[in-house]
Amino acid sequence: IVKREVTRVITPGTIIEDELLSTSNNYMMSVYESKSGEIYTVLADTSTGDVVVKAFDSLDDLIDFVNTHEITQVICPESMYPQLRDKIKVFIDRLDDWYYTNTIDAIKEAYNVFSIDHFELGDAHYPFGALVKYLNYTINKQAKLRFPRTLDESKYMILDSTTIENLSLVPGERGKNLYDVLNKTKTPMGSRLLKWVILHPLKDRREIEKRLDMVSAFLEDKLLMNEVREYLDGVYDLERIINRIQYDSAKPKDLISLRLTLEVIEPLRDALASNDELSKLLEDLPDLSVVKEKIQSAMYDEIEGELGEGKIIKEGVSKELDEYRELLYHSNEKLKDFEEIERAKTGIQKLKVGFNNVFGYYIEIPKGQVKNAPEHYTRLQTLVNAERYTTPELKEFENKIMAAKQKVEALEKALFENLCNEIKVYTEQLQKVAETLSWIDIYTTFAYVSSLYGYARPVLSDGELEILQGRHPVVERFVDSFVPNDTYMDNRLRMFILTGPNMSGKSTYIRQVGLIALMAQIGCFVPASFAKIPVFDRIFTRMGARDDISTGKSTFLTEMSEVALILSKATERSLVLLDEVGRGTSTFDGISIAWSMSEYIYNEVKCKTLFATHFTELTELANAYDGIKNLTVDVKETADGVIFLHRVIEGVADRSYGIEVAAIAGLPQSIVDRAREILNIIVEKSDIEKKVGIL
């Protein structure tokens, strides 16, 4: 019914208006399976122009990646849709086969190059070309993308979705997370980069040290740190602005924001010049004062009204525009003159000249004086108390004004467009500026947070893990007082069996070790008085229990699948955190599996492992193996009840206090009493523990 020309198709991945975007990234992913079964993908963020090429070994890896990264839309061939549909939560668009033909040409055209050999795409040109075509169609003009970069797996630690969720690294289902604690960034670009940094811990020791050096340098000169952070307050979302300029959708306020951002660079350079280490940060920064000046000389400093109303482009830029503006703005004076003359001619003192949207300009005469209206007045409109007229002269005046208005609109828009086109030439340099400012934001943020929360610079080791007075960075922010704990592991002493009462803080403790290691590897200081951290190749977690009935995976199968993944991927250099294993099945099955799994990890994988469990039977492992130690969380039983001290000590928990917790949770007293009765009967006579002693 409604016929409209398609100007732009909006899909979740192609939104470029700032208002609709959070400060996060907005990647669209194009997926393609080669005949040999490898999966090639290309990711593009249309709001920043970033393009990433990435291959996957299996569909599961791909799905995990999609569900852990900020991907808002997936496009794939019709044939892959059934495999992806149920496993990926984001919007999937299926493409016809023609999208995957002539893909190399499509890419060449997008980048305006003759060859794309240097992109080293391999078969990734299929999803890449399809993506380009898709963008061309949805945004209805040539997609503006930066040169593709390859996500270097060897450089970054892989984090699976389970671990990202279990450690609460970034905002998600769970409220509190590491990102929110660390995010004191000053710019939207910085906060986007921070999220990326948290999800991509480094594996290269030198790279980590380089980041830590920058953070140290800022921490050593807090005055400078605060000064730089103040400058960053004046930095706008350059990445998005650049992109809007490229897509011809920039608005006047974007250029003003761009100019203000560029004005920050000189004072920033001056400030950092005082520090040898930090001045390096701006070394490669291109000089963009020419862009700043272009904007300054063409546009007013403050924006009033909409583009086209004649209040954006400065006087003196265009003689023509100035003339039409003059005509438009002085029409009021001329109308006053005309009114005076008509009053004089007709002798009607209450004669008024006015304007209304539908009838245009009119001469209004009160009802009582209508008989004195001259013959050449043509009636336009009758009101209750007055009549309105026009004359050929007034009509001509009106036509002139209206034409001037349209001219001002067209001219101002054209001049603004020219200005944007001139700035487009500097896209690459502007992107460099955006990147540099983002990293400065990250380093100063890490320095600021470290000073605010008392973090210490981690020391990187070859195998030793030593944390003194370690804290959980997220939990410590939300409790009144947090009890710090030490941790020591090395290549020999590499597994802890942690037993302890409910609610004593077992989960907090093992996550804290994982988070401290991760923070060190993103180049941030860590919540501890001292920390020596080996560079881990991966952090694995298995926590909680949850079934997924629609995929037919029972709670226990989910749990075991996670364990299987860890066992197959973990190396001697990994960190494994286990919070209950074997709870989803019968007790005997559970203990047997947990025991044999622990033995396997200890003997075969040899990675550092923290295992929190309610199976006290497992503490017998420490007797059998030299490098396994039992930890527990200290409690004090008083007359009024149990006090959890949250202090991790060597030893085995003697009780779980489960019934006490049930009472706290509000179970009726009769149930609690009866449960105690039953417990006494079954505990008294049990002997499982004695039996496992013989294993």
Next chain:
Amino acid sequence: IVKREVTRVITPGTIIEDELLSTSNNYMMSVYESKSGEIYTVLADTSTGDVVVKAFDSLDDLIDFVNTHEITQVICPESMYPQLRDKIKVFIDRLDDWYYTNTIDAIKEAYNVFSIDHFELGDAHYPFGALVKYLNYTINKQAKLRFPRTLDESKYMILDSTTIENLSLVPGERGKNLYDVLNKTKTPMGSRLLKWVILHPLKDRREIEKRLDMVSAFLEDKLLMNEVREYLDGVYDLERIINRIQYDSAKPKDLISLRLTLEVIEPLRDALASNDELSKLLEDLPDLSVVKEKIQSAMYDEIEGELGEGKIIKEGVSKELDEYRELLYHSNEKLKDFEEIERAKTGIQKLKVGFNNVFGYYIEIPKGQVKNAPEHYTRLQTLVNAERYTTPELKEFENKIMAAKQKVEALEKALFENLCNEIKVYTEQLQKVAETLSWIDIYTTFAYVSSLYGYARPVLSDGELEILQGRHPVVERFVDSFVPNDTYMDNRLRMFILTGPNMSGKSTYIRQVGLIALMAQIGCFVPASFAKIPVFDRIFTRMGARDDISTGKSTFLTEMSEVALILSKATERSLVLLDEVGRGTSTFDGISIAWSMSEYIYNEVKCKTLFATHFTELTELANAYDGIKNLTVDVKETADGVIFLHRVIEGVADRSYGIEVAAIAGLPQSIVDRAREILNIIVEKSDIEKKVGIL
């Protein structure tokens, strides 16, 4: 820097453009705590105008409500913010105190009434008035709301967020859900209503039977059902259209959609007239042919271009508009004439008249002929191969055209606005139409789905629950073959202890009973060959395990809190589904608590309960209590391994097959073998089971 007049502040709850909304509701909630501690709230959906008043006894109830309903934004006094901040996931806006003053006046003004006594708001006028003021500010004009309705608690079953999630009732974290299975609705209004219907099962037997009667009537006349569903294909989102008309943001296509929707009513009435039961559905429907005719006579049937281009309002509606349109559209002919005349006058055959946005109309003469240009031609622009000129005559022509263009725009917009205002008068009747069509959509959808998937009409009972060949409505859609199971419970036989191997389908079975009961109570047929269902006052669930480290709740505490809630709120008429209780603590504690809790539910609460567990020790309960029965899921051990038959039978599971599941999940063979070894040792000598026999 950027000065702009605020025309509308966009907040998550005040979006009324269709493109930005899903088909779901979009409620904003205003929260207020009275001095006596009661919490009053008012919910408003600005896109449909719906307003609901609701009070809560406690903050927890409120939070649960917010997290289970489609609320996109919460507004509250500054003082309440700290309590809500961490617990509510949606955007919260804090309001200054003045919002909560003169609230009654604000409401009166919004509804344009002299008294609001009949709204019976009590202290709810505080959040209500604040909401009105907030909307007035954010949308910058008077909020258009329907009369407030009170959410009647006694009529609907309460569903807590845990249960909504555990039973996967509506789209959320888990992929598959009941809503997606049932949602074969034809209109956006129907799909919104469906979600509401699923989340508000009825407790009134007569109301349920009324809905079931409608579904039956459609099922008995499938031809009619299909015909009605075809008519519904032509129904647009009336609720949203009405709302946009009220907010003066309707577009031409909205009125066309409105007209097309109204055109459906007569054929629909004719079709339903043949059925006595169903014809009642349209009995109270107002006649709105006058609205249809108003639109038809004022607007073209198809929409071309934008409002203001003169292609929306029909010829003959306004003489003035027709005249200006004439002038505008015939300017081309006039220009041709002018071109001919100038060619003749100057003798330049290649002279052309053209238009460009910046310079307006021009006369173009090729470079070679420039010497022949007449004196009165004024130069405008120099091109490579030509010169462009204007003349006073052309200038005047241009002024006239441009003025005509603006007149057409203003006139057409004014006429369209008038039309919208005339339609506004019928708002209440239109809302009635929207509501009626939504319910017809629900009834035909239930009938259609029941026929498609082979559902049976449930019989309502006074206490007996009997399901023959019952299926899980969601799981059966995603597996190749689903094994149906029977269920029988009554006021005596009221608790099942369900043990069985991992992955045998225990969870599916207990959820299936819950879903069948719920479907019956929303008035839908159920996936079974026969079903007799007592009307439950509430369905409770406790499933899975998950800690929330940032709120300091351990897995076990979360589990126990859920149990405590069930024990305090369940009545004899409730249905309780438990999938593992007591797994988050040590085995002995867990068994003790599960046992005493089961006794309490059986003896004190007396509700119907299905309890799936791995504690085989609990099956001893069936020996102690008459109304407790043990169920298990049948397996067949073959030479090649275990076959799960998914058939629920009376009895006790003899093994858990946990190690077999671990093998399936991909644990290394050496771990599996070692686990078997350990299991044999500890099982052989264990005697817990014998001990609980004496309880």
